[in-house]
Amino acid sequence: MAPTERVILSAAEIPQALALSDEAGWNQSAEDWAVFVRHGKVLGLLAQGRLAATAAVLPYGEAFGWISMVLVTAGCRRRGYARELMTACIARLRETGRVAFLDATPAGAAVYAAFGFRALCGMQRWAGNGTGRATPSRAEVADIDAPAFGADRRFLLDSFLGRPGSAAYAADGGCVLLRPGRHAMQIGPLVADTTSAPMLLDSAIAAAHGPVVIDLLESGAALEPWLEARGFTPQRRFLRMALGAASMPGDPARLLVAAGPEFG
Numbered sequence: 001m002a003p004t005e006r007v008i009l010s011a012a013e014i015p016q017a018l019a020l021s022d023e024a025g026w027n028q029s030a031e032d033w034a035v036f037v038r039h040g041k042v043l044g045l046l047a048q049g050r051l052a053a054t055a056a057v058l059p060y061g062e063a064f065g066w067i068s069m070v071l072v073t074a075g076c077r078r079r080g081y082a083r084e085l086m087t088a089c090i091a092r093l094r095e096t097g098r099v100a101f102l103d104a105t106p107a108g109a110a111v112y113a114a115f116g117f118r119a120l121c122g123m124q125r126w127a128g129n130g131t132g133r134a135t136p137s138r139a140e141v142a143d144i145d146a147p148a149f150g151a152d153r154r155f156l157l158d159s160f161l162g163r164p165g166s167a168a169y170a171a172d173g174g175c176v177l178l179r180p181g182r183h184a185m186q187i188g189p190l191v192a193d194t195t196s197a198p199m200l201l202d203s204a205i206a207a208a209h210g211p212v213v214i215d216l217l218e219s220g221a222a223l224e225p226w227l228e229a230r231g232f233t234p235q236r237r238f239l240r241m242a243l244g245a246a247s248m249p250g251d252p253a254r255l256l257v258a259a260g261p262e263f264g
């Protein structure tokens, strides 16, 4: 068996450590590894000069610490590397009077049982998809708005988005803007079909603080109960009018919320 060298990892070795967690398909980032390096100790084993195994100890207060990042590269398993690093991690915690906790994978549990670790409670990782809306670029916002409004008004949308506290969210080919006003945050324009409109509005409402106003066009009337359910109440009415045109420009069925009565 090739000789190994025990090392304590510094920030410079984080890329190698990240390669090990990536190899295992784990979710830790370089920032996570940096936490262990900065606030705990990451022990490593070099085999032929390359990082082949890691284990980290992270003290939490004076009474206990967490052992984690027990990783051995696939080609070096069942050579006792994990056992060696675990022995060192446990010793480090014992030296400072701390007890050891960890959350074991099934493979890890096989290693830890031999040290006397006993099961306390189960834990299960769940996976799914977040419902947060993507934040589109200014160009994307303008490209979504123009066909619905009937004119390119990126000068206006850029102005909205340049204001501190403003935000834009996009989904399913639609988008919504949030901007601060003098007395209230204003949501609009909202360009969407009626199925994706609620989730876009949800994102904007969740990002807003304090009073919020929304100029809901008749095309968005289906959203009235939805707004009521979120505590919104009608405040005042406007009438969109034209001189020289019999209908609205663009695709009014997709423009559900106006930028405001002053902007259309």
Ligand SMILES: CC(C)(COP(=O)(O)OP(=O)(O)OC[C@H]1O[C@@H](n2cnc3c(N)ncnc32)[C@H](O)[C@@H]1OP(=O)(O)O)[C@@H](O)C(=O)NCCC(=O)NCCS
Binding pocket: 024, 069, 070, 071, 072, 073, 076, 077, 078, 079, 080, 081, 082, 083, 084, 103, 104, 105, 106, 107, 108, 109, 110, 111, 112
């Ligand atoms: C789990 C892991 C760290 C073990 O590393 P390792 O260096 O191969 O383990 P060791 O050689 O030190 O094994 C020590 C003992 O643990 C037990 N063991 C280790 N791996 C085992 C496995 N896959 N199945 C059953 N028992 C195992 C054995 O009793 C072994 O002793 P033995 O080889 O003399 O029979 C390694 O398989 C790995 O990196 N897996 C993917 C990441 C992971 O799950 N890490 C644990 C996080 S909690």
